[in-house]
Amino acid sequence: MAALVAGCTGGSGGETRGTSHAVPTGPSVGPSPAVEASGEAVRWALLTSAVPPGMPFEPYFAALRREEEVLGPELGRVQAEREANLENEVAACMAEAGFTYYPQVRAGTQADPSWAAAAELEGLWDRLQVPQLGETREDVARHGYGRWQEAAPGVILLTPENEAEVAERLAQDPQLQYLESLSAAALDAYYKTLEGMESNGAGTWSSGAEMWFRGEGDSCRAQAYRKVPDLETDHPMMSDVYEDLLGGLWEVSWQVDNDPRTLALDREWAACMAGRGHDVAEEHGTGDGGGEYVTSGPIQAFYLAVMTGSDGRVADRDLHLDWTLPEDQRSMIQSQPEIDIALADFDCREQTDYMARLVELQRELETAFVADNRPALDEMLAAIDANIASR
Numbered sequence: 001m002a003a004l005v006a007g008c009t010g011g012s013g014g015e016t017r018g019t020s021h022a023v024p025t026g027p028s029v030g031p032s033p034a035v036e037a038s039g040e041a042v043r044w045a046l047l048t049s050a051v052p053p054g055m056p057f058e059p060y061f062a063a064l065r066r067e068e069e070v071l072g073p074e075l076g077r078v079q080a081e082r083e084a085n086l087e088n089e090v091a092a093c094m095a096e097a098g099f100t101y102y103p104q105v106r107a108g109t110q111a112d113p114s115w116a117a118a119a120e121l122e123g124l125w126d127r128l129q130v131p132q133l134g135e136t137r138e139d140v141a142r143h144g145y146g147r148w149q150e151a152a153p154g155v156i157l158l159t160p161e162n163e164a165e166v167a168e169r170l171a172q173d174p175q176l177q178y179l180e181s182l183s184a185a186a187l188d189a190y191y192k193t194l195e196g197m198e199s200n201g202a203g204t205w206s207s208g209a210e211m212w213f214r215g216e217g218d219s220c221r222a223q224a225y226r227k228v229p230d231l232e233t234d235h236p237m238m239s240d241v242y243e244d245l246l247g248g249l250w251e252v253s254w255q256v257d258n259d260p261r262t263l264a265l266d267r268e269w270a271a272c273m274a275g276r277g278h279d280v281a282e283e284h285g286t287g288d289g290g291g292e293y294v295t296s297g298p299i300q301a302f303y304l305a306v307m308t309g310s311d312g313r314v315a316d317r318d319l320h321l322d323w324t325l326p327e328d329q330r331s332m333i334q335s336q337p338e339i340d341i342a343l344a345d346f347d348c349r350e351q352t353d354y355m356a357r358l359v360e361l362q363r364e365l366e367t368a369f370v371a372d373n374r375p376a377l378d379e380m381l382a383a384i385d386a387n388i389a390s391r
Contacts, residue, residue: 041114042114042115042146042147043114043143043146043147043334044114044115044118044119044146044147044148045118045131045132045145045146045147045148045302045332046118046121046122046131046132046146047122047129047131047132047299047302048121048122048127048128048129048130048131048132049127049128049130049131049132049133049355050121050126050127050128050132051126051127051128051359051362052359055126055359055362055363055366056363056366056367056369056370057126057249057252057366057369057370058126059381060249060377060380060381061124061125061126061249063380063381063384063385064125064246064384065124066384066388067384067387067388070388070391071387071388071391074391082228084103084105085228086221086224086225086228087103087104087105087224088103089220089223089224089227089228090103090194090220090221090224091103093220093223093224094193094194094220097193097220099190099193099194100178101175101194101220102174102175102178104175118146125249125250127253128253128256128355128358128359128362129253129254129256129257129299130297130298130299130354130355130358131145131298131299131301131302131345132145132146133145133342133345133346133349134346137343137346137347140339140342140343140346141339141343142339143334143339144305144332144334144338144339144341144342144343145302145305145332145338145342146332146334147331147332147333147334148306148331148332149330149331149332187199188205191205192219193219193220194219194220194221195207195212195219195220195221196212196217196218196219196221196222212225213225242376242380242383245373245376245377245380248369248373249369252362252365252366252369253362255365256358256361256362256365259361259365261361262297262358262361263282263294263296265297265352265354265357265358266282266296266297267282267296268352269297269298269348269349269352269354270282270296270297270300272347272348272351272352273301273344273345273348276344276347276348277344278301278304278341278344279304280300280301280304281296281300282294282295282296282297282300283295283296283300298345298349298354301341301342301344301345302345304341305332305337305338305341305342306330306331306332306338307329307330308329308335308337308338308341309326309328309329309335309337310328310333310335310336310337311337312337313329314329315329315330
């Protein structure tokens with residue numbers, strides 16, 4: 001059941017605050033010189049903040065985490081077995097087509113542990129949709145928001161010790177060596193056979209209309225997905241019995257974002273920031289589904305810090321799309337201009353009592369949800385206890 005929460009998305013197409021938060025993937029470059037010299041661990045930025053203890057949802061999230069802790073490893077083994085079977089089917093199919101395919105296995109190299117810990121925190125459900133700052137002004141003056149970079153999904157952030165290991169592994173990868181041996185025409189045919197991909201020319205390929213991950217199409221991956229059954233739907237971690245209830249728990253944080261009182265609070269905070277020389281006014285836009293949204297509040301300061309270079313210059317283009325920008329104008333490297341923005345954010349949160357007021361609004365909506373859904377929530381807790389006891 002826990003997996004269902006992680007997969008939910010907020011908002012219903014109406015007005016929202018800036019809630020398109022990506023999990024911070026952190027820069028692949030090393031620590032800033034000051035951090036490196038001091039030997040301190042890198043402080044990774046977080047787009048969310050911890051809720052205080054004693055919130056109404058606390059027992060339910062604690063139970064879901066406990067279920068994932070106990071049942072998650074078993075589900076991981078089942079998933080790994082299925083992936084191995086899929087890869088073997090793909091290899092057999094490619095061989096029949098006259099190609100070589102080496103079944104792929106998950107890399108054992110781990111990301112930087114400090115980044116991994118931050119990413120795990122970011123994935124928790126009982127978090128406020130506000131970038132995290134240190135508890136004291138001195139801490140913010142030292143670290144700002146932390147280091148941050150939005151990287152492509154799946155990028156593993158390596159410790160320096162692991163970089164040589166990965167480079168050596170790639171150099172010896174038989175799959176890569178095989179692909180390098182193919183002509184351009186053979187590569188086009190290879191990717192077409194493997195995943196139904198079409199050549200874009202110049203050594204690039206893109207997905208066609210085929211949905212191989214749904215078993216749709218004639219590629220080897222599509223055939224493999226048809227042959228290897230999905231995970232058992234009766235596995236407790238895959239059950240959708242409480243999907244609506246879990247979605248409701250998750251939705252409360254988005255209701256907080258949408259509440260007119262939050263927008264009014266954001267405007268108070270933004271006026272304070274403007275008085276300190278930082279333009280973090282709310283932005284209005286239209287989503288892909290046609291719904292109107294508003295991006296406002298401390299997330300605006302966070303992204304302002306991301307776009308501010310170490311010389312204080314702010315990028316005037318969309319940092320999510322323009323990778324030609326200098327590193328320090330699409331990342332946070334804990335430079336002084338970034339720290340100055342974080343300090344202004346800290347001061348304005350203090351001046352407006354921002355976090356306390358936001359928490360009270362969150363508490364109010366959580367309390368109402370629990371009151372409206374207590375029998376179902378109690379039933380879910382009992383089911384989690386039974387799932388754990390059965391293992």
